[in-house]
Every structure is written in C-alpha cells, then in structure tokens.
Amino acid sequence: MSAGIELWPPAASHHAQQVDLLIGSFGAMVWLLTIPVFVLMSWFAIRYRRSREVNRDHAPTRNLWVEVGWSVIPFILVLGFYVWATMLFLDLYRPPPDAIPIHVVAKQWMWKFQHPDGAREINNLHVPAGRPVKLIMTSEDVIHSFYVPALRQKQDLVPGRYTSLWFNADKPGRYPLRCAEFCGADHSAMGGTLIVMPPQDYAVWLGRNRDGGMDGTLAQAGARLFRDLGCSGCHSAAASVKAPPLEGIFGRPVALADGGTLIADDQYLSDSILLPNKQVAAGYRPIMPTYGNVLAPEQVNALVAYLKSSRAREDSK
Amino acid sequence: MTDEPRFEHPPEERAPSYLAESHSLRSWFFTTDHKRIALLYLVSITLFFLIGAGAAALIRLDLLTPQGDLLTNDGYNRAFSIHGIIMVWFFLIPSIPNVLGNFLVPIMIGTRDLAFPRLNLLSWYIYILSGLLTLYVVVSGGVDTGWTFYTPLSSVYANGAVVATIVAVFISGFSTILTGLNFIVTIHKLRAPGMTWSRLPLFIWSHYAVSIIFVLATPVLAITLLLVAAERLIGIGVFDPRLGGDPLLFQHLFWFYSHPAVYIMVLPALGVVSELITAAAHKRIFGYWFVAFASIAIAVIGFMVWGHHMFVSGQSVFASAVFSFLSIAVAVPSAIKVYNWTATLYKADVAIDAPLLFALGFIGLFVAGGLTGLMLAMLAIDVHVTDTYFVVAHFHYIMVGGSVTAFFGGLHFWWPKMTGRLYNETLGRIAAILILVGFNITFFPQFLLGYQGMPRRYHVYPPEFQVLHVISSLGAALLAVGYAMPAFYLLWSLLPGGRRAPANPWGASGLEWTTSSPPPKHNFIAQPVVVRQPYDYPLAHPASRDDG
Amino acid sequence: MAEGGVQEPFARAARQREAERLGMLIFLASEVMLFGGIFAAALALRLEHPAGYVDAAHHLKLWLGTANTGVLLTSSLCAALAVQAARNGQARWAACALWGAVALGTVFLAIKGVEYAGEYREGLMPGMATTHFEGRTQQLFMNLYFIGTGLHAVHVTFGLALLAAAALNRGARQDRHAMLIGNVALYWHLVDVIWVFLYPTLYLAGVR
Structure with a gap:
C-alpha cells in the first residue's frame, strides 16, 4: 500500500539545496508575475460583463510603452535567474581535482560500478560522505540516464562516449538511484541505491569488498x-x-x-x-x-x- | 446581437449551403471544397483522438498501483508509445490547422477556397493512408520506442513495428507540408480586395506562422526518420556508435523538428484564442501588431531552441547555455500575447459564454505550462526535472491544457458557422469548467511527482508516489467526462429540430460572420470587399459610440 | 495544372500564375530542408572522423562525379533554355531543349549506375554478400554516400518524368508564360543545386 505522501524530496548535497533555493525563489517570482494577470482577467471579465452598466469610455486598444514594459521587465527579471541557474550548472562541469573517480557502465537494465581500487558492485553505489566523487560513465547498449533525485542531478550515458557527473554528498543515508532515459522493456526496473557512508565506514566497506571484484586495483x-x-x-x-x-x-x-x-x-x-x-x-x-x-x-x-x-x-x- | 453591417456586400442568404449542395458519398470523398475537407478531417482526427485517449486510459488505470497490475512492462511501453505517436502526429498537429484552419482561412480572408483545392484533398488522403498504417501498427502489436524514437534504442534494440510506424509518420509529414504550402500561398495570393496584411485576423497570422514551420521543419523529421529506418533495415550506422556514428546527432535532428512541432501545436491555438477573446469582449484586440508579430517571432525563435531538450545528453556546456538563453527569449512573445488578451478585456463588453470560458481556461493552463517551461529552460533546474513527470505535466499543460482546450473553444465558437446549428450553451459552460477542473486534478500532481524524482515512462514505481498517481487517475476520469460531453450535445444539435444558427450568433466581427451559417459552396454570394480594420467593434471607437 | 486557363478559386490568370510559382518555391524550400538533414549528418561525420572521412572519400571515382556535375549543369541549362524558348513562343525549340535536358539527365543516371556497379564490384555497397570495408569510418561514409546520392537519384528520376511530361504537353509548350515548363525547370534546377552541394561534400573531400 501507499507509504504516505511526501511533498519534497530529501537533499543529500549542497548542490541539491541550492537547486531547491533556486526553484523556490523562481517559483515565488512566477507567482508574483502571474497572480495579477489572473486576478485582473477575472475581474475584468466580471466587471465588464455584458448587460452591466459601467463606464466603458476611452477603452484603449494600444499603448507602446505598456507593451515594452510588460515585455522587457519580466524578461530582465528572468535573466537574473538565468545567470543564477547557469552558474549552478557550470559548477557541475568543474569537478575538484581530488574527486574519487568511479567508472560506471550501464546496460539494459543494470548499473555496474568500478571503484578505483578494484571494488566492483552492481546497482548499489557506496560513496564516502563529504568527499567529491566523479563518475566516468558510458553505456554498453542504448542511452541511459543516471539520476539521483536527492542530488538533483542526472546525466545521460551514451554508448561510444564518456560522460561524467560529479557530486559531493554530505548527508549519509540511502538514496534511490534511477534510470531517467527510456531504455526499453524494463526501464522502470533499472534502479539502484546510492549509499552515502561516513568516511570511516566507507573505508571499512572498501576493505571488505576489495576482493569482491577483480583482484587488485x-x-x-x-x-x-x-x-x-x-x-x-x-x-x-x-x-x-x-x-x-x-x-x-x-x-x-x-x-x-x-x-x-x-x-x-x-x-x-x-x-x-x-x-x-x-x-x-x-x-x-x-x-x-x-x-x-x-x-x-x-x-x-x-x-x-x-x-x-x-x-x-x-x-x- | 445585430450590428451595423461591417462589409460592403452583406450576403443574401439564398444560395444552398455547402452541406446541402449534394448528399452523395462521392460528393464528400471527392470534394475539393475546403469546408467539406475540414469536416472529413474533423471526423478522422476524432477517431484518432479516441484511440489515443484509449491508450491514455490504459496508462492511467495501470498507474493506479505501483507494481502496475494491468499491463506488462512491455505492454505499458507500447501503450505510452502509441499514445504519444497518435496524439502528436494524428491528432494535435492536424487538429486546429486542418479542421478550423481549413474551414476558416479562405472565409476569413474572403476567398472561395484554398489556392490548391485538389492538393488539399490529396493531403487528407495522405493523412488517411498514414493513419491506416498506424492502425496496422496498433493492431499488429504496437511499437516500443516512445514517440521520440531515440537511437540506438529504436534503430537496434526495440522489437516492435518500428519501421512501419516510422513510415506512417513519414507519410503523414507530406500531408502536413502540403497543408502548410496551401495556407501560405492562399494567404499571400487570395486575400479579398481591401484585406491588407494589417487587416488580417490574428487567426490568419498564427496560421501563417505555423505554415512556415510545417514547410521548413517537417522535411527534417522526414529525413531523420528515413535514416533511422535505413539504420534498422540495413545498418547504415549514422546514429550507431559501434560504427563510429553519433546517437546525439539523431537527437539534434529530431528536436530540430520536434521543438518547432510544439509550436505547430500551440500557435494555431493562440490564434483561436485571440478570436474568442475579441468576440466575447466585443472590443478591438489590444496591441494588434504585437500579437500578430509575436506569432512570427515564436515561429522564428522556435527554430533555435531545440537543444534545450538535451541539457543532460552530453552536448557542450556552451551550447546548453546558449539554448537556455534562447528558450527564455521565446517565452517573451508568448507572454506578450497573454498580457494583451488581459488588456483586451479592460473596459470591454464581455459575454461570458462557453467559448470565453474555454479561452480563459486556455490562458490559465497555457500560462502554467509556459512558466514551468521557463523553469525547464533554467539549466540547473532542468538537470533535476528533465525526463521526469515534471516534463510530462509541463507539456500536457501546453498541448492538452493549451491546444486541446483552444480546439474545443474554437469548435464551440464556429460550430454554428460550420453546421448551421446552435449547441446547448448551458451544457457548453459546464463542459468548459469540468475540463478545466479535471485537467488540473490530472496533471498538477504530476509536477509534484516530477520534482520528487519520478522519472517519466515508468511502469513500476516506488510506493511513495501512489497517492499522487491515484489523484491523477481520478482527475483523468473527470477529464474524460468533460471531453465526452461536447461530443453528445454537439451531435445532438445536428438532429432534425436542432436550433438553427443565424449568420452571426455572437455578434462578432470577421468576414466569416458576414456569410450565412452554414456558408454557401463558394463561401460568399458576392466577392466581399473589406473597408474596415479587424475587430472593428463599437468599443474600438469610443468617440462614435452613442449610448446603447 | 497551369495550361487549362483560370481555375477555382482564382479570378484572374495572372494571380493564379503567381500562386503556382509561389507554391513551387515553397515546395523547393521544403526539399532543401530534407537534404539539409543529409548534409548535417555528413558534417557531423566529418567533424568526428576528419582523417577517416577524407580517406573514405578518396575511394570515390572523382572523375565520374566531376563528369556528372558537368552533365547535370548542362541539363539544367537546357531546362532554362526551354523556359526562354517557350516565353518567346518557340514551342518547337522548347520541346527540343526539354528533350535535351531529359537526355542529359538520363546520361547522369547512366553514369551514376556505372559508378554504383563499380562500387558493388569493389564490395563497397552496404548490405551485400560481397561487402568488405577497410574500416568502420569507410563503411559509415559509403552508407551515407549511398543514402545521399540514392535520394538524389530518386529526385532525378522524378524530375525526368516531369520534364518528359512537360515536353509531351502541347499546351505547356505553347504557353507564353511557361508556367508548367517554368515550374518543372525550377524543380530541375533544385535537383542540380543539391548535386552541386553533394559533389564537394562527398567527392571533393577526398582530393589531397
């Protein structure tokens, strides 16, 4: 049965909080711009409805400055948000040099992860909290998309080329990881878990799993x-x-x-x-x-x- | 309801109407009358709407439970693929242009027919041919690529009837191109004497803009789909990384068509709403030139924003930043239209009838869809919500909340003109409100689902999303009732004894209201000559308006 | 379409001629966008595999491509002459020029056929039992080459049919406005122009 209703997804990284702040502020501005329109529209329709005796003299049918005003002012307001959103986006393409490189290979319908020191895992990805991680990703067959809602990040995995995504998850926990690009019959079953662990736990986990995959790094x-x-x-x-x-x-x-x-x-x-x-x-x-x-x-x-x-x-x- | 005559040659209502001309099947299936062809389109797109809606019903029923009890994974994929393909290419794209546009473009500019009447009929037959092929696809088990046909899924891995579907869409493109060609030539060369460009109804401006997209974007889809079919049949490899081809090239080519295709679906709706608002307001549109050129601006800028579908695909960061900026720019002309419609209602003489309710509903939903589109244009937000239900909700607000609502509004507004009958106004108002409410209950929860991280095209989903999905499915049931109602009362009005419509039941301006309802075969008894501005309502001339 | 005098919904013949010409031009714009997809694909392929693309292009028969360019340009000239002859009222000259254009167009297809046959023998035709490519980029290039020139050849064939229809149509030959001949010639020029772009994209790319 239903597990209740959840209106806001958890945020596992600083970037995720930034995105929440951005959409919150943008949403507020959007309401500011639209509510007057909806209110005026309804009010005009009711006040000036047919058969009602009101003053309709000098009804305007054009006004250049009004037109310029309502085109330019919202546009400039939105441009401010454009700069903000683009800066946030550019951060996603500047991984810190010390980020832990983890290779990701997607195939219909599973995720394969290779840690730099040899540990391998399928569908689950263990990462240390508070350390930047860089995923170097490719696909074996069709296009997939690596999506962790708690990070507010996703990136397509394209066969024949590498794409990458980096994040710094600072809140330990288990977060769902999903394929976001339609990839065939079991697309919706192509999920996994991002497990963010305190660094010391991660070290222990690595030690236990080093031999789980290929031997050696x-x-x-x-x-x-x-x-x-x-x-x-x-x-x-x-x-x-x-x-x-x-x-x-x-x-x-x-x-x-x-x-x-x-x-x-x-x-x-x-x-x-x-x-x-x-x-x-x-x-x-x-x-x-x-x-x-x-x-x-x-x-x-x-x-x-x-x-x-x-x-x-x-x-x- | 009677205004002074607006045009120099008021019609004499004596010639037989285009419906009464002849009743043989031959006179329908071999007609070159744009009005009859419009009705042929109306019947055929309604059939496809029913099929597409059936697929949507399957999807919504299946999503009532997280594990998807009704369909298999593959069955679900086929359901949403056929829903998308039919709704986009066989309902939405032809809906307003080929039904209302076909019927009204020649009448609104005061001519007897489209420039190439036989080409117009041919384009209906091409549409039917491609439609039959699509029906074959549905019957033979469907297709599992989604309407987007992304490679290499579609070219190598999918196992449905991909080639047949591609051929069907490919053929339907010719129908679209011919219609666009016909509209452009008609608007350029067949305007009535006195019908200058500054006197064109806004419906015509938006159909002119959409025709440009028809002609220039559709062939790009055609060649792209041809390459996918060749890839699937003989493995030419242009989109296949194993041969050194590039799967992203497909996305660039596909969206180069398909983003303008979104404007194909919404521009005619904007034209319809401009007509509905002015007719209900009984007032000249505020800022005629801004509204007219906004249509052209949308068509032009719309060709330069396709990359905003690919922010997470691996395209260059610089390209993403440019596409993001242009996508914000394309919102400006849409916003201009909304502001101008609002200003048109100021000091107007508003008749609150069903067409106005549909138009106001359209504006509300279109604004919601447009602003969430602006959110999607913001790079950092898009990275989170693209390919989720947020996008699903966004484009349904634009295409269903926008285009379909406008289509229904237009159908009500011009129904008396098309059929000569008056529908039941009370039922019309109820349906308009029901559709608005049902639509919001269906699709608003999907914004929430998307922000929470529910990817689109998911058959099985985590149980925490169930409540919102159930609300959405209940809304869809309400929406279905809203859409079914007009089918009944509109058809009811056609029965013998239905109320007959006068030439101008709304007291609207525009050439189509100067001829009889329904119009005679050649639209006008005498060639109309236009001597007034468009939307020449008394309120536009406060000085000449006396009391009453 | 043009020769039968004024048709519905036009009131004046001049207006109808303008409309038909405009319709043809819009159709051609649409055709340009169709081939635009092929050129976009060739551009992407060349940007991603600069060396392999040039190597693969080197295998095409440059002199056959060049000869075909000359043949098609001359054919286009004939079509233009036919329009001029019809406008001058020289119906017989118009017919001769049209048949000249048809003949040269047929020569183009024949040369193209010889070229295809050679490529078939060399094992460069995709999807055949004898196919063997030197590398993937060559395979990709040849595939694109066949799609591009094949689609063009379909247009040539269609254009030839139109030219022949115009040449056989007495009304069209005697039309001083050269409506039908003019529209057919426009189409033929477009087919020519597309080749003029295909030629450097595919053949000249291999010249070192």
Missing part, C-alpha cells in the same frame, strides 16, 4: 590486460611494429596525422582502443585493429586506468 587489472592482449607487442620501444609508446601518455598533448593536436583524455584513449582509425597519431600508419568486438567496457576502463597510472609513475620519477 583497476589499474592493476588494466596492466594485466595490457600484457595479456599483447598491446606491448607493438606499443613498446623494442617492438618490430612501430606504434606510439604509451607510457605516461594520459594528459599529454598528442599530435595527430591530420595536423591537429589534442590532449589524451579518457575519451581519446578509449576511442583509440575501440575506433583506432578515428584519430591517428602523427607519424604512424593506421594499422591498429579495433578492439570494439573483443573488450567489454569495464575492460576498456581498466586499460585506461592503467595508462593513467603509468602517468602517475612517470611523474613520481
């Missing part, structure tokens, strides 16, 4: 894959086939065959594995086979994590 799993797939056969200085060296490539500029340059990021590394001919590094021939049919998205994530970690090793030298 994500980067270690990636290193093993790198070896098993024979990537080093080409991508190493000693190899007979000439391919770009990959040590420490993450975050560095890469010159491309078509003359452009880009910074090697998650998207570039993943594309280079799945669609190797999309952006070919300058000075190399486009001969790498695609691994699109060989690797699952989680394995690509592991490889990318490994390449990232090789940057960290280089930097620490």
Whole structure:
C-alpha cells in the first residue's frame, strides 16, 4: 500500500539545496508575475460583463510603452535567474581535482560500478560522505540516464562516449538511484541505491569488498590486460611494429596525422582502443585493429586506468 | 446581437449551403471544397483522438498501483508509445490547422477556397493512408520506442513495428507540408480586395506562422526518420556508435523538428484564442501588431531552441547555455500575447459564454505550462526535472491544457458557422469548467511527482508516489467526462429540430460572420470587399459610440 | 495544372500564375530542408572522423562525379533554355531543349549506375554478400554516400518524368508564360543545386 505522501524530496548535497533555493525563489517570482494577470482577467471579465452598466469610455486598444514594459521587465527579471541557474550548472562541469573517480557502465537494465581500487558492485553505489566523487560513465547498449533525485542531478550515458557527473554528498543515508532515459522493456526496473557512508565506514566497506571484484586495483587489472592482449607487442620501444609508446601518455598533448593536436583524455584513449582509425597519431600508419568486438567496457576502463597510472609513475620519477 | 453591417456586400442568404449542395458519398470523398475537407478531417482526427485517449486510459488505470497490475512492462511501453505517436502526429498537429484552419482561412480572408483545392484533398488522403498504417501498427502489436524514437534504442534494440510506424509518420509529414504550402500561398495570393496584411485576423497570422514551420521543419523529421529506418533495415550506422556514428546527432535532428512541432501545436491555438477573446469582449484586440508579430517571432525563435531538450545528453556546456538563453527569449512573445488578451478585456463588453470560458481556461493552463517551461529552460533546474513527470505535466499543460482546450473553444465558437446549428450553451459552460477542473486534478500532481524524482515512462514505481498517481487517475476520469460531453450535445444539435444558427450568433466581427451559417459552396454570394480594420467593434471607437 | 486557363478559386490568370510559382518555391524550400538533414549528418561525420572521412572519400571515382556535375549543369541549362524558348513562343525549340535536358539527365543516371556497379564490384555497397570495408569510418561514409546520392537519384528520376511530361504537353509548350515548363525547370534546377552541394561534400573531400 501507499507509504504516505511526501511533498519534497530529501537533499543529500549542497548542490541539491541550492537547486531547491533556486526553484523556490523562481517559483515565488512566477507567482508574483502571474497572480495579477489572473486576478485582473477575472475581474475584468466580471466587471465588464455584458448587460452591466459601467463606464466603458476611452477603452484603449494600444499603448507602446505598456507593451515594452510588460515585455522587457519580466524578461530582465528572468535573466537574473538565468545567470543564477547557469552558474549552478557550470559548477557541475568543474569537478575538484581530488574527486574519487568511479567508472560506471550501464546496460539494459543494470548499473555496474568500478571503484578505483578494484571494488566492483552492481546497482548499489557506496560513496564516502563529504568527499567529491566523479563518475566516468558510458553505456554498453542504448542511452541511459543516471539520476539521483536527492542530488538533483542526472546525466545521460551514451554508448561510444564518456560522460561524467560529479557530486559531493554530505548527508549519509540511502538514496534511490534511477534510470531517467527510456531504455526499453524494463526501464522502470533499472534502479539502484546510492549509499552515502561516513568516511570511516566507507573505508571499512572498501576493505571488505576489495576482493569482491577483480583482484587488485583497476589499474592493476588494466596492466594485466595490457600484457595479456599483447598491446606491448607493438606499443613498446623494442617492438618490430612501430606504434606510439604509451607510457605516461594520459594528459599529454598528442599530435595527430591530420595536423591537429589534442590532449589524451579518457575519451581519446578509449576511442583509440575501440575506433583506432578515428584519430591517428602523427607519424604512424593506421594499422591498429579495433578492439570494439573483443573488450567489454569495464575492460576498456581498466586499460585506461592503467595508462593513467603509468602517468602517475612517470611523474613520481 | 445585430450590428451595423461591417462589409460592403452583406450576403443574401439564398444560395444552398455547402452541406446541402449534394448528399452523395462521392460528393464528400471527392470534394475539393475546403469546408467539406475540414469536416472529413474533423471526423478522422476524432477517431484518432479516441484511440489515443484509449491508450491514455490504459496508462492511467495501470498507474493506479505501483507494481502496475494491468499491463506488462512491455505492454505499458507500447501503450505510452502509441499514445504519444497518435496524439502528436494524428491528432494535435492536424487538429486546429486542418479542421478550423481549413474551414476558416479562405472565409476569413474572403476567398472561395484554398489556392490548391485538389492538393488539399490529396493531403487528407495522405493523412488517411498514414493513419491506416498506424492502425496496422496498433493492431499488429504496437511499437516500443516512445514517440521520440531515440537511437540506438529504436534503430537496434526495440522489437516492435518500428519501421512501419516510422513510415506512417513519414507519410503523414507530406500531408502536413502540403497543408502548410496551401495556407501560405492562399494567404499571400487570395486575400479579398481591401484585406491588407494589417487587416488580417490574428487567426490568419498564427496560421501563417505555423505554415512556415510545417514547410521548413517537417522535411527534417522526414529525413531523420528515413535514416533511422535505413539504420534498422540495413545498418547504415549514422546514429550507431559501434560504427563510429553519433546517437546525439539523431537527437539534434529530431528536436530540430520536434521543438518547432510544439509550436505547430500551440500557435494555431493562440490564434483561436485571440478570436474568442475579441468576440466575447466585443472590443478591438489590444496591441494588434504585437500579437500578430509575436506569432512570427515564436515561429522564428522556435527554430533555435531545440537543444534545450538535451541539457543532460552530453552536448557542450556552451551550447546548453546558449539554448537556455534562447528558450527564455521565446517565452517573451508568448507572454506578450497573454498580457494583451488581459488588456483586451479592460473596459470591454464581455459575454461570458462557453467559448470565453474555454479561452480563459486556455490562458490559465497555457500560462502554467509556459512558466514551468521557463523553469525547464533554467539549466540547473532542468538537470533535476528533465525526463521526469515534471516534463510530462509541463507539456500536457501546453498541448492538452493549451491546444486541446483552444480546439474545443474554437469548435464551440464556429460550430454554428460550420453546421448551421446552435449547441446547448448551458451544457457548453459546464463542459468548459469540468475540463478545466479535471485537467488540473490530472496533471498538477504530476509536477509534484516530477520534482520528487519520478522519472517519466515508468511502469513500476516506488510506493511513495501512489497517492499522487491515484489523484491523477481520478482527475483523468473527470477529464474524460468533460471531453465526452461536447461530443453528445454537439451531435445532438445536428438532429432534425436542432436550433438553427443565424449568420452571426455572437455578434462578432470577421468576414466569416458576414456569410450565412452554414456558408454557401463558394463561401460568399458576392466577392466581399473589406473597408474596415479587424475587430472593428463599437468599443474600438469610443468617440462614435452613442449610448446603447 | 497551369495550361487549362483560370481555375477555382482564382479570378484572374495572372494571380493564379503567381500562386503556382509561389507554391513551387515553397515546395523547393521544403526539399532543401530534407537534404539539409543529409548534409548535417555528413558534417557531423566529418567533424568526428576528419582523417577517416577524407580517406573514405578518396575511394570515390572523382572523375565520374566531376563528369556528372558537368552533365547535370548542362541539363539544367537546357531546362532554362526551354523556359526562354517557350516565353518567346518557340514551342518547337522548347520541346527540343526539354528533350535535351531529359537526355542529359538520363546520361547522369547512366553514369551514376556505372559508378554504383563499380562500387558493388569493389564490395563497397552496404548490405551485400560481397561487402568488405577497410574500416568502420569507410563503411559509415559509403552508407551515407549511398543514402545521399540514392535520394538524389530518386529526385532525378522524378524530375525526368516531369520534364518528359512537360515536353509531351502541347499546351505547356505553347504557353507564353511557361508556367508548367517554368515550374518543372525550377524543380530541375533544385535537383542540380543539391548535386552541386553533394559533389564537394562527398567527392571533393577526398582530393589531397
């Protein structure tokens, strides 16, 4: 049966409270602008109803300044809210550098999460309270959307590309997580729980679950894959086939065959594995086979994590 | 109710009406008379409305319980998909333009027919062909993509009759394009002598604006759907990431059509309401040029806001900020219309009849829908409420609360002109109020559901949302009664012995009220010549108005 | 439609001609938007795979595409000449020019057919048993190429039928206002213009 009626969803982050404040203030302004219209409209209709003797002389049919006034003033008021809402939105695209990266892969109809140190889970996502978390997300099949109402945030997961979302949940608790983009038959069953834990509890949970998924950290799993797939056969200085060296490539500029340059990021590394001919590094021939049919998205994530970690090793030298 | 004659050639009510001309089936199915074609459309869109409403009833019944006892997950998906597809392409888009527009555009500008009468009939046949294909889809088990056909769900993963549905929508597009073409040419080339652009009724302005969208946006939908069908049949891969294609490209192309399509549904409604308000107020519209150009502005800016459907899809942040700004800008012309309608009622001579009640109901619901649309245009708010029931409620306020209410208002207002009969005014007022109340009970709770985080297109939902869903379903039952009532009293008025309508039962201005009810085959006995401004009611000339 | 004198609901022939011309132009605007979708897709594809797009375009037969551009432009010229001849009252010249346009349009389709056949032999036609692509971007490009040129070829075929109908219609040839011929020629010019945009989008992209 019904669990009662709840008029306002819980807010698990500072951002969520900001969104509530924004919609509350905007709602107040909206009422301020509309109530006079509704009141005047009803009052005019009743006061000037047919057969009633009232003064109808000098009924105006145009007035330029009135028109300009009621177009421009509300527009400027709304523009103020536009600036506010856009600033809040831009914050969502500036994750702090120390955010914990968690990989998310969605498929019909489940959520798969990979923590940086190897713990894996399905449909439930454990995060520490008060620490920024960055989700690096992709989909195996159709478009899904990661939605946690308590965070007031959602982001689509698009096959073939990475999208990301970061948050800092400061209130421990269990919050529903839902798929918001229609994704087929069991769309409505594609839910889970975001579990925000005090940091010490999270550490304990991680310790218990580290071996729950792949053994070792994500980067270690990636290193093993790198070896098993024979990537080093080409991508190493000693190899007979000439391919770009990959040590420490993450975050560095890469010159491309078509003359452009880009910074090697998650998207570039993943594309280079799945669609190797999309952006070919300058000075190399486009001969790498695609691994699109060989690797699952989680394995690509592991490889990318490994390449990232090789940057960290280089930097620490 | 009698005003001085407004036009130089008052009609002599002697010629047989367009209804009495001939009674054979042939004279209906091969007619090129725009008025008869309008009635053919009225009957056919009503049938599709019933099918779409049936699907809506299934959805609302199923959502009475959180676990969805009536339908399977897949069955539910098929129900809302067919509801959306039929209501958008087979009811809302053709509703006002093809019924009221078809009937009134030539009469309002004082000509005998649309510029290309045979093309007009052809567009009805194309509509029927696509409609039959849609019925085939319904019978053969339906489609499970939603009306939005997002790739790669539609192109690879869905297992319903996707290609047949796409072909049906594709074909219906030609009907729409031909209608738009016909309206534009008619309005440019067939206006009566003296019917200058500054004398055009606002109904015509809004139909001109909507025709531009018909002609320029519909082909983009056509090619997009063609690409989806080709993707599904031979895997061309333009939208398939496994071949390096881009699923977001589909969304860009789809919304490039479908956002203007929202204005296709609402612009004609705005035109209808301008007519209803002025006729009830017996006063010239306040700010004629602002209201007229607002329609054009909506049509033009409406082409530049499609990206506001994609704020969380992964499009660039900069693009989102620009689309958000433009979406706020497109609200301005809509607001201008509302303010001008309100000002029109000031010092007016208001007849509180059913058409006015529908018009006022429209304004209230349209304002609520428009302002929640403004909320959705705000980036940070949209991230939370997009793809939830907040969006469902928002667009139902615009399309059902707005367009359908205006369509009913227009149908009541012009019913005497179209059929020559008067409907029961008391029942009309009751229906108008019932629809307003039922609509709000149905859809207002959905705003709350959305803000609480209930995603749209959910068959099974958390139990804490049940109370609001039950309220919504009860409201839907009330709304259904409200919509069913006019069907009965309007048809009742057609029975032998129904009250006959005079040429101008509302004492309204406008050329359509100068000819008989129903009009003769060629609309006017003699070519009308226009010598006055539009909405030339006595109140517009306070100086010349004497007491009484 | 035009030749039978004034029809309902028009009162004057001049007004009816203006309306028919305006209707044709609006229809063409609609057609432009239809192909706009194809060009948008090609633009997106090229932005996302700059190198692969150029490589794939390199495989097209540039000289066949170029020849076809010349053929179609000349055909369009014939259509324009037909309009001028009809306006000058030279009905026979108008018919000759129209048939010239039809002949060149047919040559265009023939060359296109030869090109398709070559691509079929090379295994570049999607959905066939012999299909083998060098890479995914090439597959994507060729698919778009077939959709774009195929849709264009459908328009060419339809245009040829219209041109032939106009050439066979005595009333149209003798119409000093060249209404039917003028509208058909407009349509034919649009088909030409679309090709003029398809040619650089698909063929010239591969020129290094």
